Amino acid sequence: MADEEVVNGTEEDLPEKLQKKIAKYDSGAADLERVTDYAEETEITTQDMANAISAIGDRRNKEALEKQAREKELMKVSIKKEDVDLIVQEMEISRTLAERTLREYHGNVVNALIELTN
Amino acid sequence: MPSSNPLPPKENALFKRILKCYEQKQYKNGLKFAKQILSNPKYTEHGETLAMKGLTLNCLGRKEEAYEHVRRGLRNDLRSHVCWHVYGLLQRSDKKYDEAIKCYRNALKWEKDNIQILRDLSLLQIQMRDLEGYKDTRYQLLMLRPTQRASWIGYAMSFHLLEDYKNALNILETFLDQQQKGSNFDYEHSELLLYQNLVIQESGDLDEALHHLETNQNQIVDKLTFKDNLGQLHLKLKQFDRSSKYFKELVRRNPENTDCYKKLIQAMQITEPKDIVNFYLYYAKKYPRASPPKRLPLNYAEGDQFKTLVDAYMRKALSKGVPPLFVDLSSLYNDKSKVEIIEALLLQYVEALKKVGKYSESEVNNGPKEPASALLWVYFYLAQHYDYLNDSNKALNYIDDAIEHTPTLIELFVTKGRIYKHAGDPQKAYRWLEEAQALDTADRYINSKCAKYMLRADLVKEAEETCAKFTREGVSAMENLNEMQCMWFQTECALAFQRLGKYGEALKKCHEVDRHFSEIIEDQFDFHTYCMRKMTLRSYVGLLRLEDVLRGHPFYFKAARCAIEVYLHLFDEPLKDESAEQDILTENLAPSELKKLRNKQRKAKKKAEQESAQQREAQVKRDQHHKSRQQGDVEADAPQLDELIPDKLARVEDPLEQAIKFLYPLQRLSQNSIETHLMAFEVYYRKKKGLLMVQSLKRALKVDSKHPKLHSCLIRFNRFVAENKSTWDPSVQQVVAKESQPFFNGKDAKTLNKEFLTDHATSLRATLEGARMMYHLDEKCQSQALNLVTNIDNKYQDVNNEICTEILRSLKRGDFGSCDGETEEYVQRCQERFPFSAAYRPPCAADGPISGGGSNHASGNEENCNNSN
Structure with missing residues (x-):
């Protein structure tokens, strides 16, 4: 749905001179407006669409599983709350980023801080 | 549903x-x-x-x-x-x-x-x-x-x-x-294939990309991109013969494209400067009307060959009257021997043209005389030439000769203004630009230049009035320039306000520039659908990548730097509460004086009221204008942002946090600029964040370990660590100790400073930093430190107006304690050395911020300056 960008109706109430001036300043606005025009998508049809689609679906599921496993591995690392607090306080970064960095360095706060000062 | x-x-x-x-x-x-x-x-x-x-x-x-x-x-x-x-x-x-x-x-x-x-x-x-x-x-x-x-x-x-x-x-x-x-001519399909090829190239499989292009040859209609891609791919795969075949075709297609020549040279594996010159000479003969093969060999030629080539090149341009000839050649000025050759040739032209109307006296008898304008263009070039070499006297002499020759040429007055600007006198500079502007009031370029010079001379109001000659009627120029995202103007305004000590106004301008960048990022929204529909995928990916690094643009850097400097200043010296200030004043006054003061205040109040009434009226007008626009305008949906009020901006409670907002994009996108990290250090030094200081220092060292400003940061950090270490968390201590080891090698601040001063004894810029730290570390060294920076005559190799002005600022700021006598002597010495610079002249022109900064009235200082000149 292309929304915003208006011009209809109201212009005829403007005095002609003013209208001309606006036209002078806003030439190009019409072209810009076309950017937001609504257009119907053209359809394409083919025979082995279904096969291709299901192959893509399978691949996606597999990748999602792998990613989950990686995240799980990272979540296994135990970290101390006060270490996270220290990092957030000293480096002025978000908690999520602080936790993530700390986990990546296996909970070693010194190494995590060194990495963050790079 | x-x-x-x-x-x-x-x-x-x-x-x-x-x-x-x-x-x-x-x-x-x-x-x-x-x-x-x-x-x-x-x-x-x-x-x-x-x-x-x-x-x-x-x-x-x-x-x-x-x-x-x-x-x-x-x-x-x-x-x-x-x-x-x-x-x-x-x-x-x-x-x-x-x-x-x-x-x-x-x-x-x-x-x-x-x-x-x-x-x-x-x-x-x-x-x-x-x-x-x-x-x-x-x-x-x-x-x-x-x-x-x-x-x-x-x-x-x-x-x-x-x-x-x-x-x-x-x-x-x-x-x-x-x-x-x-069908055979399907542009969208062709674009899709080129997009696919882009993805293959980015995946790193160049052989496959080449293969893909060749198999789809017939369906790709954008032949220029097609050939360029093929040429580059062959080049990367070291298949030089085929690569040069494509680039030769591209040169033939457009002999004005410098890039194609450069790639062709790569493909032909020409590396010797001599051969490169011959390569260009061949193409100059082949395409006699093309300019790159004439200009580019000048970059590579040397000695006599350079002389012959540049002689011919300049003569042609001077006879024809090509105003930007100096700009065109200025990139050659890195090479001193080339500068000498050019200078000798030009001096020869002047003599010969005056005597016989030719470029050389030995050519008296062959051919017709050169046009009378040739001498003018030679003068014009020489003025710019000497200006570039910081010889203001000669530059002014030549530009005056030129003006005498042809008093109606606009470029001459612009150059005269520029010479004064470079010599350090923005007041005189802008007046010559005004002169130029008056010669052609319909020229917007000149108009803008003039406004910029006015801003450099801190004349904001005048600059706005100058710009108003070209902005939309019915709106104030300031507002229209904001609407048009005219960033150079706004940034220069911000800098002028900063110099005038109107910190709120300066911040307002910086925030406006920042908002332009946000707006540009928002503007991409419509293109997400449009580009997909039109299949212009390569440009679309290019757009996305551009928007990702948008705030890496120099315009943003300039505005952000100004904002950060102002916020740091506001942290160091917060604005005083206006009413509190007055109480202090009135307490110490005699009754009669108090009465006078009250009268004065009443008058001021009345004036302020009148002004605000006028402003309100203007506001109503603007609103009306806005409404009438909204009805017929496309952008009815622009979101309402908080109004930027200068006084509020200058009185923020957390200037450092505000500075950090401008700093973040720089840290992310302008990492290669050392200034980013130096500013980061200044912010975190004031916040007393040890680790973040380490971070900025490490990054700064990576960019330029020799930068003089970095030295004072290191010294201050060294002292900061020594004084605060004991209060830190043990792990922070450990990190700081480990990471700052390479900075100091275990030496203390005084030793480091002494070493730095001996190592950089010939550089005034570095000595300034060392001397400042000398006083900072031990106030007893005041006279020694002052001696180092105010004796500019001997031993330093880099004395120029800019550094000397910086030293003056540093002296006035109190970096060396109180030293009025020494400052005065120093100013006199500078005045002799830089007679054109306004920085060392007494009262108005050289003055720093006016008192009571942050007030809204754009008057005072500027009027004084006008009157006295």
Whole structure:
């Protein structure tokens, strides 16, 4: 749905001179407006669409599983709350980023801080 | 539709027409149909209709009504995906993207497979660069609509942006396999193939990319890109013969493209400067009208050959009258021997032209005389030449000769102004620009230049009036320039205000520039759909990548630097509370004086009231203008931002946090500039954040370990650590100790400073920093430190106006304690050495910030300057 960008109706109430001036300043606005025009998508049809689609679906599921496993591995690392607090306080970064960095360095706060000062 | 209140067939048909009207931007008709439904007593509170009415009103610029209708609609039908979707669209048009995403998610809860909502969601995700989310949404869209081209391309692109080339290519291939071979001249298909090729190239498989281009040769219609890509790929694969074949064709296609020549030289494996010159000479003969083969060999030629070539090049331009000849050649000035050759030639031209009207006296008898204007252009060039070499005297002599020759040439006055600017006198500089401007008031370039010079002379009001000659009627120039995102003007304004000590005004300008960048980033929104539809995918990816680093632009850097400096200053010396200031004043006054003061205050108040009344009037006018524009204008949906009020900006409670907001984009996007890290250090030094100081120092060292300013940071950090170490968390101590080891090698601040001063004894710039730290570390060394920086005559090799002005500023700021006598002597010495510079002249021109900074009246200082000159 292309929304915003208006011009209809109201212009005829403007005095002609003013209208001309606006036209002078806003030439190009019409072209810009076309950017937001609504257009119907053209359809394409083919025979082995279904096969291709299901192959893509399978691949996606597999990748999602792998990613989950990686995240799980990272979540296994135990970290101390006060270490996270220290990092957030000293480096002025978000908690999520602080936790993530700390986990990546296996909970070693010194190494995590060194990495963050790079 | 799981609406809680379904419409009967007749109304339902009307509702569908509202949707249609909305899509086709026939908003008035849409409102008519909505009215028809709502006027039916049974459906006056119909949620979805109310929501759609609100959305349509929003498009007509009636924002408040829009929100009211949409919210009412949503309250009446909380389980309708239409209402949630509409609410999301409304939020989106106000740039509240996070809110909009929440609304879309709610809408999808009620209708999880709605294509339109998914599409809108995907647009927001790509806008916010939530690439993982974007990929998921594009996946759902592909599953729901595998028959649409955009579904496939969008999904492939989501992988491409995540740099998962394998999957991206897989999907593109699958999709292209499904497509029938179209007609022979299908531009969109051609673009798609070139996009596919781009992805292959980025995946690093150059052989495959080459193969792909060659097999699809007949379907690619953009032959220029095609050949350029082939040439580059062959080049990268070291297949030089084939590569040069393509670049030769490209040179023939456009002999004016410098890039093609350079690539051809690479492909032909020419490396010796001599051979490169011959290469260009060959092409100069082959394409006699092309300019690159004439100009480029000058970069490589040396000695006599250079002399012959540059002689011919300059003569041609001087006879023809090419004003930017100096600009064209100035890149050669890195080579001293070339500068000497050029200078000798020009001096010879002057003599010969004066005597015999030729470029050389030995050519008296052959051919006609040169045009009279040739001498003028030689003078003009020489003026710029000596200006570049910092010889203001000679430069001024030549420009005066030129003006005497032809008093009506605008460029001459611009150059005269520029010479004064470089010599350090912005007042005189702007006056010559004004002269130039008066010669052609219809020339906008000159007009802008003149305004810029006025700003350099801190004349903000005059600059605005000058610009007003070209800005839109009926609006103040300042406002129109803001609307037009005229950033150079705003940045120069900010710098002028900073110099004048009007910190609030300066910050206002910096924030305006920052908002332009936000706006440019928002402007990309419409292109997410448009580019997919038009299949201009390569440009689209280019756009996305540009927007990602947008604040890396030098314009942003300049404005951000100004803002950070101002915020640091406001932290060091916060503005005093106005009323408190007055109390102190009145306490110490005799009754009669108090009466005078009260009278004065009353008058000032009256004046201020009059002014604010005028401003109010102007505001009303502006509003009217705005309204009249809104009716006929496209951008009715611009969100209302908080007004920037200078006084408020200058009195923020947390200047350092505000500075950090400007600093972040620089740290991310301008890492290669040492100034970024030096500013970061200044901010964190004041915040006393040891680790973040380490971070900025490490980064700064990586960029330029020899930078003089870095030295003072290191010394201050060394002292900071020594004084504060004991209070830190043990792990912080450990990190700081380990990471700062390479900075100091275990030495203390004084030793380090001494070493630095001995190492850089010939550089005044470095000595300034060392001397400042000498005093900082031990105030007893004052006279020694002062001696180092104020004796500018001996031993230093880099004495120039800029550094000497900086030293003066440093002296006045109190970096060396109180030293009025020494400062005065120093100023006198500088005055002798830099007679043109205004910085060392007494009263007005050289003055720093006026007192009572942050006031709103643009008067005082500037008027003084005008009168006294």
